[in-house]
Amino acid sequence: MQLIDKNLIAKKRSGRLTLNNAMKWIFFLCTMVGLIVLVTLIVDTLMDAVGYLNMDFLTNFSSSRVESAGFYGAIIGSLWLMLVTVPVAIFLSVATALYLEEYAPKNKVTDFIKINISNLAGVPSVVFGLLGLAIFVRAMAMGNSVLAAGLTLALMILPVIVVSSQEAIRSVPSTVREASIGMGATKWQTVSRIILPAAIPGIITGIILAISRAIGETAPLVVIGVPTTLLVTPDGLLDSFQAMPMQIYAWIKMPQEEFQYLAAAGIIVLLAILILMNSVAIFIRNKFSRRY
Amino acid sequence: MVNIMEANTITKNPGTAVLEDRAQAGTQETAERIPVFKTNNFNLWYGDNHALQDINLRFNQNEVSAIIGPSGCGKSTFVKALNRMVELVPIVRTEGEILYRDQDIFNRKMTVEELRTKVGMVFQKPNPFPKSIYDNVAYGPRVHGIRKKKVLDEVVEKSLRDAAIWDEVKDRLNENAYGLSGGQQQRICIARALATEPDVILMDEPTSALDPISTTKVEDLMHELKKNYSIIVVTHNMQQAARVSDTTAFFYQGYVVEHDDTKVIFGNPRDQRTEDYVSGRFG
Amino acid sequence: MSNYNIQEMIQKNKSNKGAVVEKSIPVILFLITSVSILATIGILYTLISQSLEFFSRESFMTFITSANWSPYGAEPEFGIWALVMGTMKVVAIATVFAVPVGLGAAIYLSEYATERVRKIIKPILEVLAGIPTVVYGFFAINFVTPVLQSIWPEISLYNAISAGLVVGIMIIPMIASLSEDAMSSVPNSMREGSLGMGATRLETTFKIVLPAAVSGIIASIVLAVSRAIGETMIVSIAAGSTPNASLDITSSLQTMTGFIVQITSGDAAYGSSLYFSLFAVGMTLFVMTFTMNIISQWITKRYREEY
Numbered sequence: 001m002q003l004i005d006k007n008l009i010a011k012k013r014s015g016r017l018t019l020n021n022a023m024k025w026i027f028f029l030c031t032m033v034g035l036i037v038l039v040t041l042i043v044d045t046l047m048d049a050v051g052y053l054n055m056d057f058l059t060n061f062s063s064s065r066v067e068s069a070g071f072y073g074a075i076i077g078s079l080w081l082m083l084v085t086v087p088v089a090i091f092l093s094v095a096t097a098l099y100l101e102e103y104a105p106k107n108k109v110t111d112f113i114k115i116n117i118s119n120l121a122g123v124p125s126v127v128f129g130l131l132g133l134a135i136f137v138r139a140m141a142m143g144n145s146v147l148a149a150g151l152t153l154a155l156m157i158l159p160v161i162v163v164s165s166q167e168a169i170r171s172v173p174s175t176v177r178e179a180s181i182g183m184g185a186t187k188w189q190t191v192s193r194i195i196l197p198a199a200i201p202g203i204i205t206g207i208i209l210a211i212s213r214a215i216g217e218t219a220p221l222v223v224i225g226v227p228t229t230l231l232v233t234p235d236g237l238l239d240s241f242q243a244m245p246m247q248i249y250a251w252i253k254m255p256q257e258e259f260q261y262l263a264a265a266g267i268i269v270l271l272a273i274l275i276l277m278n279s280v281a282i283f284i285r286n287k288f289s290r291r292y
Numbered sequence: 293m294v295n296i297m298e299a300n301t302i303t304k305n306p307g308t309a310v311l312e313d314r315a316q317a318g319t320q321e322t323a324e325r326i327p328v329f330k331t332n333n334f335n336l337w338y339g340d341n342h343a344l345q346d347i348n349l350r351f352n353q354n355e356v357s358a359i360i361g362p363s364g365c366g367k368s369t370f371v372k373a374l375n376r377m378v379e380l381v382p383i384v385r386t387e388g389e390i391l392y393r394d395q396d397i398f399n400r401k402m403t404v405e406e407l408r409t410k411v412g413m414v415f416q417k418p419n420p421f422p423k424s425i426y427d428n429v430a431y432g433p434r435v436h437g438i439r440k441k442k443v444l445d446e447v448v449e450k451s452l453r454d455a456a457i458w459d460e461v462k463d464r465l466n467e468n469a470y471g472l473s474g475g476q477q478q479r480i481c482i483a484r485a486l487a488t489e490p491d492v493i494l495m496d497e498p499t500s501a502l503d504p505i506s507t508t509k510v511e512d513l514m515h516e517l518k519k520n521y522s523i524i525v526v527t528h529n530m531q532q533a534a535r536v537s538d539t540t541a542f543f544y545q546g547y548v549v550e551h552d553d554t555k556v557i558f559g560n561p562r563d564q565r566t567e568d569y570v571s572g573r574f575g
Numbered sequence: 576m577s578n579y580n581i582q583e584m585i586q587k588n589k590s591n592k593g594a595v596v597e598k599s600i601p602v603i604l605f606l607i608t609s610v611s612i613l614a615t616i617g618i619l620y621t622l623i624s625q626s627l628e629f630f631s632r633e634s635f636m637t638f639i640t641s642a643n644w645s646p647y648g649a650e651p652e653f654g655i656w657a658l659v660m661g662t663m664k665v666v667a668i669a670t671v672f673a674v675p676v677g678l679g680a681a682i683y684l685s686e687y688a689t690e691r692v693r694k695i696i697k698p699i700l701e702v703l704a705g706i707p708t709v710v711y712g713f714f715a716i717n718f719v720t721p722v723l724q725s726i727w728p729e730i731s732l733y734n735a736i737s738a739g740l741v742v743g744i745m746i747i748p749m750i751a752s753l754s755e756d757a758m759s760s761v762p763n764s765m766r767e768g769s770l771g772m773g774a775t776r777l778e779t780t781f782k783i784v785l786p787a788a789v790s791g792i793i794a795s796i797v798l799a800v801s802r803a804i805g806e807t808m809i810v811s812i813a814a815g816s817t818p819n820a821s822l823d824i825t826s827s828l829q830t831m832t833g834f835i836v837q838i839t840s841g842d843a844a845y846g847s848s849l850y851f852s853l854f855a856v857g858m859t860l861f862v863m864t865f866t867m868n869i870i871s872q873w874i875t876k877r878y879r880e881e882y
Contacts, residue, residue, distance in 0.1 A: 002489065003443060003446050003447045003489070004433060004443075004447065004487075004488060004489045006489075008438065009437060009438070010406075012436065012437035013403070013406060013409075013436075016405070016435075016436075016775055016777075016778070017403060017405060017775060019775075019777060020775035020776055020777040023777050024683075024687055024776070026679060027682045027683035027687060028683050029679070030675070030676045030677075030678075030679025030680045030682075030683060031679070031680040031683045031684060031688075031751075033676050033744075033747065034680065034696075034699055034700055034744075034747060034748060034751070035696075035699050037703070037744050038699060038702065038703055038706075040714075040718065041706070041710070041711075041714045041718070044714070044717070044718050045710075045713065045714070048717065091607070092607055092610050092611075095604050096604075096608045096611060098604055099601070099604035099605055100608065103601040103605070104605075104608075112612075113608060113609075113611065113612065115872075116611060116615050117611050118872065119615070119865065119869075120611060120615060122798070122801060122864060122865070122867075122868035123618065123805075123861065123865075124806075124807065124832065124860060124861075124864055125805070125807065126805065126807045126832050126835050126836065126860070127618060127622070127805070127857050127860060127861050127864075128618075129835075129839070130618075130621060130622065130835070130853060130857045131614075131617050131618050131621050133839070134621040134625060134854070135617055135621060155614045158610075158611060158614065162611070186593065186597050187597060187600075188596055188597055188600045191600075209705070212705060213705065216706075216708075216710070217707065218707065218708065218709040218808045219807035219808055219811075219832070219836065222811075222836050222839055223835060223836070223839045223853075224839075225839060225840075245707055248709050248710075248713070249709050249712070249812070252709070252713055252716065253812070260713075260717055263713055264713070267709075267710050267713055271706070271710065274706075274707070275702075278702065278705060282698070375771065377767060377770065377771055380767070380770070404770075404773075405773045405774070406773065407773075408770065408771055408772060408773035409772065410773075412772055413767075413771035413772070415764060415767060417764060419762075419764035420768075421765060421768065421783055421787075422765075422786070422787055423786075431772070431774075431782070432772040432774075435769075435772075435773070435774040435775075435778045435782065436773065484768070484772070485771075485772060488772055488773065490772075
């Protein structure tokens with residue numbers, strides 16, 4: 001008994017195959033959209049930046065005159081900013097990750113902390129800016145200082161580093177842990193001498209990626225009120241400062257067309273720093289991955 | 293085991309000779325048997341690993357052909373080559389011919405989709421789709437463009453009846469196939485393969501994940517199905533091969549040691565290694 | 576040979592100091608961990624207290640019902656719908672653009688691409704995801720908008736299309752990589768079952784893989800939409816600063832985030848209604864993104880382990 005019409009199946013087959021092939025190319029094009037945009041963005045920006053990217057640009061302070069405007073204050077300011085953000089974020093996040101992975105009991109409080117961290121990761125950066133404005137800048141009277149902005153950014157990247165550090169700690173095999181505990185080492189000895197060193201490459205990779213996010217972050221700095229027309233670099237944590245993304249934003253907003261080229265030059269410097277940081281992260285990841 | 297290894301290095305070429313010898317004898321014996329698959333010096337590599345070496349076999353219509361051999365001997369790889377499923381592994385390279393009804397399956401004129409429509413497959417682990425029982429069985433006809441509800445209803449019922457599971461599921465065709473037991477799931481998968489009315493059904497250790505009762509049911513099913521289909525079944529269970537198959541091929545370390553009627557393989561094998569294997573001395 | 580007894584030496588070295596360290600470490604770590612809770616409390620406290628201050632001065636009913644946002648002048652009106660509509664227009668355009676492209680890329684990477692292609696493409700997506708949004712904003716105003724204007728001259732310098740498309744580009748990597756994860760976790764045995772009966776890759780993808788991965792895909796889209804709602808710099812640069820609730824996508828508008836940036840980069844006198852309105856808008860933004868994130872998490876949790 002033949003219920004299936006074999007001729008019909010054969011007749012329909014070529015159409016199905018053609019559709020499959022056509023869609024394969026469409027999916028491929030979708031994949032290429034990212035690459036095309038990336039290349040366009042970099043080429044377009046480079047072409048705008050090319051006449052303005054020189055030593056003067058790297059050593060001059062910002063200025064209302066295009067010819068003498070530079071990125072120096074912004075670069076130094078961003079470094080100061082990271083001086084606060086990086087240690088604070090690392091200290092808070094790695095300790096949090098260690099607690100959650102190694103010490104936290106399985107109970108409602110721990111669950112709540114975990115849910116809280118993943119929700120914190122989804123809070124828009126501009127809302128962190130509002131937090132910084134109301135708490136650090138106003139209530140704690142830090143003003144628009146390196147400290148206020150650095151703490152704000154540290155809180156913003158905290159969930160990112162916590163999650164990646166947790167993964168790194170989790171990937172240390174339990175056999176290593178058992179070996180240490182099995183010879184009578186205490187919990188903290190095991191954690192500090194075995195687990196943390198083994199997890200360090202993964203943790204550092206996560207930290208670098210988080211920092212490269214912080215360094216390009218603009219919205220919280222705008223909200224905090226980071227200035228764009230300073231002619232000095234900060235001397236201390238409570239001084240005002242400039243920052244690279246903030247300076248780029250200020251130039252983009254300028255009505256004169258020449259400032260767009262300055263913005264482009266600033267973007268190239270920022271992207272170069274980010275690419276460098278990402279390369280280091282990828283290098284560390286590749287060098288130290290698959291150790292077990 | 294040491295014996296076997298030595299025997300292997302010594303008699304590798306004679307082994308192939310025996311096979312060719314047998315193949316000729318087989319042709320005489322089985323003059324009225326119609327071949328569905330023939331392979332000519334078929335070789336397959338996974339990267340640098342020469343997984344199948346100079347395979348020369350034929351499988352006949354309306355028979356159950358068993359392929360046996362120890363783990364890693366290439367039997368699963370071989371059966372997956374017959375409908376080109378093996379190509380899903382990206383590093384696979386093949387050489388030689390596989391003829392399905394005298395057409396080379398690697399020829400560009402034959403698409404994999406067409407081949408797989410005619411040569412269906414049942415897998416080692418039951419792999420129903422997370423859909424209703426009805427949608428599982430109707431999946432094949434539907435993708436091939438058959439949409440008439442009446443035809444689909446008939447096909448689903450007939451396939452489920454042929455797979456000997458109609459009575460168990462006829463009242464719950466709209467339930468998810470995941471709610472069934474492993475044995476039932478595997479028969480749903482057989483029904484799914486039957487629904488496109490293929491010519492040949494490949495089975496890759498279809499009972500390895502099943503309990504003894506379900507295994508018996510599937511074995512009985514193979515016996516029934518060979519009236520209308522040709523079945524090529526991979527098994528590591530020698531009793532199963534002896535019970536259900538008409539011919540048996542013994543694979544060892546990537547090549548065919550012996551291929552003959554099942555009663556010869558299990559009664560009076562020509563190769564020492566075959567005898568050792570079927571009598572349970574290794575593997 | 577020696578008189579040393581390791582076990583004895585170990586006993587001698589055991590001190591009370593060690594025990595104190597062991598006991599105090601978990602407590603210290605827990606205290607540091609609670610900073611993340613403090614951050615959340617800080618955000619909620621800030622937004623709620625300052626919003627309450629705002630609503631003590633301005634009408635709450637007007638805020639949630641009016642579509643007129645004109646915060647300056649002698650008689651300001653704070654109707655959030657003008658800003659919400661601005662956000663929605665940009666997010667809608669971004670989603671309409673990014674979902675098909677992101678899903679297409681996910682399908683290609685998960686179902687068609689060879690391992691080698693995947694190894695090249697995935698880092699590119701990571702780089703794209705790591706580009707600062709201020710850079711995307713520059714790209715929107717200096718490249719996308721002029722290109723759009725050359726095709727469609729009626730478009731004004733600030734518009735929803737350009738901002739929406741670039742926000743879409745920003746969320747494509749997120750949709751692509753999270754959806755690819757969801758699709759890759761569909762067991763291969765299911766693909767084999769479908770391909771083994773002569774279905775094409777396309778049919779296998781649409782009839783088997785996508786239905787099985789649908790919860791992960793939807794979760795990724797919801798998360799990406801939440802990210803688009805909170806996106807700030809692209810819209811501040813390319814969408815304009817004209818709050819309105821119209822459906823026009825070719826002219827200037829203002830989003831919630833754009834408003835916050837506009838007011839804070841000028842000088843809103845501390846203590847004015849304008850200042851406190853920042854937090855009311857921030858609260859609205861927070862509630863919207865928080866809801867989306869919760870939905871996304873709920874979908875992931877609810878529909879995990881389907882096979």
